[in-house]
Amino acid sequence: MPYTEATLQLLSIDGTLVESDRTAEYRALVDKLSDAQLQNFYREMVVTRRFDIESGNLQRQGQLALWIPSIGQEAAQVGSAFATREQDTIFPAYREHAIARIRGIDPVAILALLRGQTNGGWDPNESKFRLYTLVLGTQTLHAVGYAMGIAMDGKSGTGKPAQDEATIVYFGDGSTSEGDVNEALVFAQSYEAPIVFFLQNNQYAISVPVIRQSRSPLYKRGEGFGIESHQIDGNDVLISYAVTRVAMDDARAGKGPRFIEAQTYRLGAHTTSDDPSKYREQSEEDYWKERDPITRFEKFLRAKGEKESFFTSVKAEGDDLAADIRKRIFELAPPSTDVMFDHVYTDDHPLVSAQKAWLAEYEKSFGGDR
Amino acid sequence: MTENLSMAKAINLGLQRAMREDDRVLLMGEDIGTLGGVFRVTEGLKNEFGENRVLDTPLAESGIVGTAIGLAMRGYRPVCEIQFDGFVFPAFDQIMSQLAKQTSRHQGTQSFPVVIRIPYGGHIGAVEHHQESPEAYFAHTAGLRVLSPATPNDGYHMIQQAIQSNDPVIFLEPKARYWPKGDVELDGPPAPMHQSRVVRTGTDVTVVGHGAMVAMLLDAAEVAKGEGISLEVIDLRSLSPVDYDPIIASVAKTGRLVVAQEAPGNASVGSEIAATVAERAFFHLESPVLRVSGFDVPFPPANLEGVYLPDVDRILDAVDRARGY
Numbered sequence: 001m002p003y004t005e006a007t008l009q010l011l012s013i014d015g016t017l018v019e020s021d022r023t024a025e026y027r028a029l030v031d032k033l034s035d036a037q038l039q040n041f042y043r044e045m046v047v048t049r050r051f052d053i054e055s056g057n058l059q060r061q062g063q064l065a066l067w068i069p070s071i072g073q074e075a076a077q078v079g080s081a082f083a084t085r086e087q088d089t090i091f092p093a094y095r096e097h098a099i100a101r102i103r104g105i106d107p108v109a110i111l112a113l114l115r116g117q118t119n120g121g122w123d124p125n126e127s128k129f130r131l132y133t134l135v136l137g138t139q140t141l142h143a144v145g146y147a148m149g150i151a152m153d154g155k156s157g158t159g160k161p162a163q164d165e166a167t168i169v170y171f172g173d174g175s176t177s178e179g180d181v182n183e184a185l186v187f188a189q190s191y192e193a194p195i196v197f198f199l200q201n202n203q204y205a206i207s208v209p210v211i212r213q214s215r216s217p218l219y220k221r222g223e224g225f226g227i228e229s230h231q232i233d234g235n236d237v238l239i240s241y242a243v244t245r246v247a248m249d250d251a252r253a254g255k256g257p258r259f260i261e262a263q264t265y266r267l268g269a270h271t272t273s274d275d276p277s278k279y280r281e282q283s284e285e286d287y288w289k290e291r292d293p294i295t296r297f298e299k300f301l302r303a304k305g306e307k308e309s310f311f312t313s314v315k316a317e318g319d320d321l322a323a324d325i326r327k328r329i330f331e332l333a334p335p336s337t338d339v340m341f342d343h344v345y346t347d348d349h350p351l352v353s354a355q356k357a358w359l360a361e362y363e364k365s366f367g368g369d370r
Numbered sequence: 371m372t373e374n375l376s377m378a379k380a381i382n383l384g385l386q387r388a389m390r391e392d393d394r395v396l397l398m399g400e401d402i403g404t405l406g407g408v409f410r411v412t413e414g415l416k417n418e419f420g421e422n423r424v425l426d427t428p429l430a431e432s433g434i435v436g437t438a439i440g441l442a443m444r445g446y447r448p449v450c451e452i453q454f455d456g457f458v459f460p461a462f463d464q465i466m467s468q469l470a471k472q473t474s475r476h477q478g479t480q481s482f483p484v485v486i487r488i489p490y491g492g493h494i495g496a497v498e499h500h501q502e503s504p505e506a507y508f509a510h511t512a513g514l515r516v517l518s519p520a521t522p523n524d525g526y527h528m529i530q531q532a533i534q535s536n537d538p539v540i541f542l543e544p545k546a547r548y549w550p551k552g553d554v555e556l557d558g559p560p561a562p563m564h565q566s567r568v569v570r571t572g573t574d575v576t577v578v579g580h581g582a583m584v585a586m587l588l589d590a591a592e593v594a595k596g597e598g599i600s601l602e603v604i605d606l607r608s609l610s611p612v613d614y615d616p617i618i619a620s621v622a623k624t625g626r627l628v629v630a631q632e633a634p635g636n637a638s639v640g641s642e643i644a645a646t647v648a649e650r651a652f653f654h655l656e657s658p659v660l661r662v663s664g665f666d667v668p669f670p671p672a673n674l675e676g677v678y679l680p681d682v683d684r685i686l687d688a689v690d691r692a693r694g695y
């Protein structure tokens with residue numbers, strides 16, 4: 001089983017808090033969370049899941065070329081995202097829809113990417129949520145470079161946590177085998193960069209189980225590079241929040257990089273092109289369904305006395321979002337050919353300008369019949 | 371002010387000036403700090419600017435380019451040194467799929483002013499992976515600009531222009547030309563970064579090349595002159611984009627074109643120039659455009675580089691064939 005002696009957890013699968021000396025520091029942080037914050041954790045997980053389901057439907061109806069579900073990984077994402085401060089910069093892979101939402105990215109921008117309208121979709125300098133990255137692991141180096149820049153700018157380790165900055169980068173268990181991730185760990189440690197490596201170990205790289213990437217727990221990879229590393233129950237939103245919170249605080253304070261391995265599970269397919277029944281057993285999926293991050297947290301909130309009306313309103317919010325994206329996806333205008341030519345370079349480039357002009361003339365030669 | 375300098379020193383001064391003018395410019399690479407680079411191009415810069423602006427990085431090329439991309443996102447203008455031509459390939463993905471495509475992916479929200487300096491080319495008798503000419507890969511890739519100076523003066527000015535460019539630039543430094551000296555106009559206005567240039571006028575055949583090949587073409591022109599043949603020599607300076615107008619104008623005059631390069635000829639920069647001139651200047655041509663290239667084999671053991679690399683004789687052989695039509 002993926003959980004080990006080292007796995008940190010605050011919320012057991014029946015929704016009760018578990019006590020241990022190792023998690024006392026984290027428990028203290030969670031105890032400070034307001035009811036509104038706890039409600040937000042729940043809301044973001046539930047609404048994102050609803051968004052995710054609707055997007056899968058849209059793909060099946062031919063409205064998206066592909067959908068990449070995050071179902072099952074909501075706690076890892078939501079907890080860690082709420083642990084960042086607004087000045088921190090987030091580098092996602094391509095499955096971090098909950099984090100995108102928390103950072104204010106319009107969900108339709110994500111759909112536009114998967115509909116083939118754009119290769120980007122949002123302004124990463126405005127949201128401090130960088131673009132999705134499809135070449136596995138490459139974003140870890142970008143995140144480290146950015147973090148090196150933060151340190152060079154004197155924006156970390158100044159002793160002013162309200163202003164200090166850090167980065168957090170997301171990647172999967174398969175990606176840990178990529179050279180870039182390993183080089184990123186080397187650079188981060190060498191330059192003591194203010195960065196948190198957040199590994200969502202969802203147990204699979206498409207069909208390949210994590211044991212093929214590593215025979216030892218992956219958080220030890222971080223340790224092997226000399227980076228303080230933790231393994232957490234990634235389906236426990238509270239531990240995800242608390243451990244990331246401490247790690248980000250450390251990074252911002254100039255204590256160097258941190259590494260978190262979140263044990264989680266991709267409950268759905270890798271993408272809409274994938275068929276998980278070819279490589280995993282139903283019993284395994286059942287095991288993880290019992291550990292669903294949302295069910296567990298709902299039990300916790302109900303035991304705390306959260307009212308039914310809250311759960312009803314969150315469900316309604318999810319349904320509203322689903323209806324909204326279903327409506328707005330049809331309103332997306334097809335991209336202009338300018339998207340192809342403009343911004344290939346920042347400064348003028350004669351070849352691209354000439355080809356853009358040529359295409360315009362060529363299209364015109366059909367007299368508007370095309 | 372004019373000074374007689376080697377290209378290595380000229381690029382060093384160009385880097386120094388760019389760093390003095392803009393404190394967002396920083397250098398990254400293997401052995402570039404304390405040692406000053408294996409070719410000493412960055413000599414003295416760590417002393418002047420400190421280790422936060424001249425970074426002796428860990429030994430990882432993908433790491434160098436990948437973190438440079440992140441630094442560019444943060445507003446820096448990194449200049450990476452790849453130690454030798456054959457060692458750029460570990461960074462290939464970060465250059466091709468990340469650096470080159472980021473500007474387009476970001477649709478105007480972010481520029482990527484990263485320069486990648488690569489000492490390249492043969493004539494130094496080195497072991498495998500130290501003498502290659504990988505320019506075609508980069509010239510083929512949208513989003514990159516590719517420059518190669520042939521003289522100390524261009525080395526000095528073009529490195530500064532590359533750094534000022536808001537786009538990624540692959541800056542190919544011909545190792546064989548690092549040490550010969552030439553006049554450098556330290557304050558003179560530079561030629562446009564992508565301009566190709568007639569460096570010797572002539573009337574019979576146009577010969578075009580870049581980097582170390584330019585000196586070879588000038589030698590060939592001198593020998594040809596003794597035989598009563600007049601060559602017009604063009605220094606490309608920029609391999610992406612290529613400035614075709616001076617080439618077309620020259621071909622309009624001579625009617626004949628030979629393109630010379632150290633790189634293997636198949637799918638090369640020379641091939642592209644031959645095709646474009648055939649398209650744009652067909653009625654001026656009196657003979658087919660001919661290419662003189664390295665052979666389509668791996669760069670051979672150094673004892674054979676004299677056979678592999680185009681020399682004056684191979685250039686003049688092509689000139690004779692062009693004149694034979």
Ligand SMILES: Cc1ncc(C[n+]2csc(CCOP(=O)(O)OP(=O)(O)O)c2C)c(N)n1
Nearest residue numbers: 095134135136172173174175202204205206
């Ligand atoms: C460099 C590279 N190789 C292969 C692929 C194709 N690919 C896309 S996702 C994937 C598996 C990724 O697994 P993991 O890193 O665990 O992340 P997950 O998708 O499970 O979130 C593969 C092989 C890719 N996108 N990039």
